[in-house]
Amino acid sequence: MKIDLDTIEKVAHLARLEVKEEEKQGLLDDMNRILTFMDKLNEVNTENVEPLVYMNEEVNIFRDDEVKPTISRTEGLRNAPSQDGKYFRVAKVINKK
Secondary structure, three states: OOOOHHHHHHHHHHOOOOOOHHHHHHHHHHHHHHHHHHHHHHHOOOOOOOOOOOOOOOOOOOOOOOOOOOOOHHHHHOOOOOEOOOOEOOOOOOOOO
16 A cells, blocks of 8 residues: 555644645655555464563552542632633633534
8 A cells, every 4th residue: 555645635634733745755755664564564474473462471450449538629720720610711722613
């Protein structure tokens, strides 16, 4: 599979990235190299290879869930740069079209 400049633009749009014209060729080369490498990996016989679940032999040690004291809403909002008494107020980051 080969990637073209249209694909770079579509991926950039979906990822909400601004890609400058001079960067597109570099991205195109990099993505095609990645896909070429993936094709090489697909050629390797992995029939008798066990799936890797963990990278090391360490065992996760779980702790018991405990109820602990929490801070009040007032204490939580005390250092907020902007709040309305109940919630943090943040700048709008999504514009509906």
